[in-house]
Amino acid sequence: MALENLAASALCVFAKLLTGVRAVWRGSVPDARQRVYFANHRSHGDFVLIWASLPPSLRRRTRPVAGADYWRASALRRYIADRVFRGVLIGRKPSRHQANPVELMGAALADGDSLIIFPEGTRNLGDTLLPFKSGIYHLAKAHPEIELVPVWIENLGRVMPKGTFVPAPLLCSLTFGQALNLTLGEARDDFLIRARESLLTLAPPAE
Amino acid sequence: MDLSDTLFAVFGGIFAVLVFASVIGAVLKYRLASDASHSVIDNLNARINAWWAMILLIGGAIWIGKGGVIALFAFISFQSLREFISLTHTRRGDHRVLLWIFFFFLPLQYYLIVIDWYGLFSILIPVYAFLLLPISASLGSDTTRFLERAAKVQWGLMICVYCLSHVPALLTLDIPGYAERNVLLILFLILTVQSSDVFQYVWGKLLGKHKISVAISPSKTLEGLIGGVLTSTAVGATLWWITPFNPWQAGLIALIINIMGFFGGFVLSAIKRDRGVKDWGSMIEGHGGMLDRVDSICFSAPIFFHIVRYWWVQ
Numbered sequence: 001m002a003l004e005n006l007a008a009s010a011l012c013v014f015a016k017l018l019t020g021v022r023a024v025w026r027g028s029v030p031d032a033r034q035r036v037y038f039a040n041h042r043s044h045g046d047f048v049l050i051w052a053s054l055p056p057s058l059r060r061r062t063r064p065v066a067g068a069d070y071w072r073a074s075a076l077r078r079y080i081a082d083r084v085f086r087g088v089l090i091g092r093k094p095s096r097h098q099a100n101p102v103e104l105m106g107a108a109l110a111d112g113d114s115l116i117i118f119p120e121g122t123r124n125l126g127d128t129l130l131p132f133k134s135g136i137y138h139l140a141k142a143h144p145e146i147e148l149v150p151v152w153i154e155n156l157g158r159v160m161p162k163g164t165f166v167p168a169p170l171l172c173s174l175t176f177g178q179a180l181n182l183t184l185g186e187a188r189d190d191f192l193i194r195a196r197e198s199l200l201t202l203a204p205p206a207e
Numbered sequence: 208m209d210l211s212d213t214l215f216a217v218f219g220g221i222f223a224v225l226v227f228a229s230v231i232g233a234v235l236k237y238r239l240a241s242d243a244s245h246s247v248i249d250n251l252n253a254r255i256n257a258w259w260a261m262i263l264l265i266g267g268a269i270w271i272g273k274g275g276v277i278a279l280f281a282f283i284s285f286q287s288l289r290e291f292i293s294l295t296h297t298r299r300g301d302h303r304v305l306l307w308i309f310f311f312f313l314p315l316q317y318y319l320i321v322i323d324w325y326g327l328f329s330i331l332i333p334v335y336a337f338l339l340l341p342i343s344a345s346l347g348s349d350t351t352r353f354l355e356r357a358a359k360v361q362w363g364l365m366i367c368v369y370c371l372s373h374v375p376a377l378l379t380l381d382i383p384g385y386a387e388r389n390v391l392l393i394l395f396l397i398l399t400v401q402s403s404d405v406f407q408y409v410w411g412k413l414l415g416k417h418k419i420s421v422a423i424s425p426s427k428t429l430e431g432l433i434g435g436v437l438t439s440t441a442v443g444a445t446l447w448w449i450t451p452f453n454p455w456q457a458g459l460i461a462l463i464i465n466i467m468g469f470f471g472g473f474v475l476s477a478i479k480r481d482r483g484v485k486d487w488g489s490m491i492e493g494h495g496g497m498l499d500r501v502d503s504i505c506f507s508a509p510i511f512f513h514i515v516r517y518w519w520v521q
Contacts, residue, residue: 164302
C-alpha cells in the first residue's frame with residue numbers, strides 16, 4: 001500500500017509539473033460529499049489530472065472509471081489502474097461475459113467512493129464535445145442522491161495528442177462547475193443534453 | 208569602484224527601497240485593513256513581494272555568474288512561451304512544431320549566447336525558425352487556418368525567446384573600458400523598465416483621469432504613462448554611474464526603453480483582451496503569469512541592446 005501511495009504522489013507531482021495545472025472551482029467547492037465528476041476526454045492522462053487536482057483527502061475516496069481494453073493491456077497499466085488509482089475498469093463493448101458498467105460503477109458508489117467518468121465514451125480527437133453516452137443517465141437514475149459535477153479539462157489534449165510520444169509543455173487548467181442532479185421525471189435525452197451543456201459552459205470561448 | 212562594490216551599492220539601494228516599501232505596505236495594511244481584505248493594499252503588498260522575489264532571483268543569478276544569468280532568462284523565456292502558446296490556437300498537426308520551439312530553438316538561442324556566436328544568434332529565429340517551422344507544420348497535413356497558426360507560433364517565439372534573449376546577450380558585448388561590468392547593463396535595463404511599470408501604476412492611481420484605450424486596458428491612463436515614464440527616466444539618469452553612459456545619455460536611453468516597455472505591455476494587453484483573459488497565467492498568486500511581468504522587457508531589450516551595440520561597442 002505504501003508503494004502505491006508513493007507511486008500515486010509521484011504521478012501527481014509529475015502531472016502538475018508538466019502541465020502547471022490550475023484548478024478553478026466555479027459553482028462548487030472541494031468537499032467530502034460523494035460525487036460523480038464528469039469531464040471531457042482528450043487524453044489518457046485526463047483522470048490523472050483531475051485526481052491530482054483534488055485535495056489529498058478526497059483523492060483517496062475518488063475512483064476513475066476507465067476503459068478496460070486500454071488499462072488491462074500491460075502489467076504496468078494494470079498496476080497503475082488497479083492498484084495506484086483503484087480504477088473502475090469497464091468493457092466498452094457490451095458482452096455477456098462482463099458485468100454491466102452501470103452496475104460496476106454503482107457498486108463503487110455503494111462503497112461510499114466518488115467517481116470520475118468521461119461520458120463521451122471515448123477519447124475525443126475533434127474540436128467539439130461529442131454527444132454523451134447514456135451511462136451517465138443510468139447512473140444518475142440509479143443514484144439520484146449523488147450530485148454530478150462537470151469538469152472541463154483545457155489543453156491536455158494538446159500536451160500529448162494521440163499518436164505522439166513527447167509531451168509539449170503547455171499549461172492546463174481544470175474548471176469544476178455547478179453540480180447537477182437528475183430531476184424527477186426528466187427524460188433521458190433531455191438530461192444528457194443538459195449535462196453536456198453544463199460542461200460546455202465551462203469551456204473557454206472558442207477562438 | 209570595482210564591480211563587486213558597485214553591485215553591493217546597487218543591491219544595497221534596492222534592498223533599502225524594498226524594506227521601506229514593505230514597511231509602508233505593512234503599516235497601511237495594519238491601519239486601514241487589518242482584518243478585512245482590501246484590494247488595493249493587498250495588491251500593493253503582493254507587488255512588493257513579487258519585487259523581492261524578482262530581485263533575489265536576479266541577485267542569485269548574478270552571484271552564480273554568466274551561466275546563472277543565461278539560465279535564468281532561458282527559464283523566463285520557457286515559462287513565457289508556455290503561457291503564450293497555451294492561449295494560442297494550434298492543432299494536432301502542430302505538435303512537432305511545439306516540440307521544435309520548446310526543445311530546440313529555445314535552448315539553442317540561449318546556447319548561442321554561451322558560445323558568443325552573435326551572427327547566428329541574430330538570425331536563428333527570424334530566419335531559420337521562420338522558414339523551418341512552417342515546413343514542419345505542413346508535414347502535419349492539416350491546412351485549417353494554416354497561415355494563422357504558423358504566424359502565431361512565430362510571433363510567440365519572437366517575443367518570448369528572441370526578444371527576451373537580448374537581455375543576457377548584453378553580457379557578450381565588448382565595450383572599451385567596461386570589461387567584466389556588462390551585468391550592470393542588465394540591472395540598468397531591468398530597474399529602469401520595471402520601475403516604469405511601478406511608477407505608471409502609482410501615478411495612474413494618484414492622478415489618472417484620461418484613459419488611453421478603454422478597449423485595451425482600463426487601468427492605463429495618460430497621466431500614469433507620462434508620470435511613470437518621466438519618473439523612471441529620472442531613475443535611469445541617476446543610475447548613469449553603473450553604465451558606460453554619461454547622465455544625459457543614460458536619461459535619453461532610459462526614456463526610449465521606457466516608452467518601448469510601455470507599448471510592450473500595451474500590445475500584449477491587446478492580445479489578452481482579444482483572447483478574453485485578464486492575465487497570461489497564474490504562476491505568481493494574484494499576479495498573473497510570467498509574461499505579464501516581462502512584457503515590457505520583451506519590447507525594450509532588443510532596442511537597448513542595439514543602442515549599446517551600435518554606439519558603444521567597437
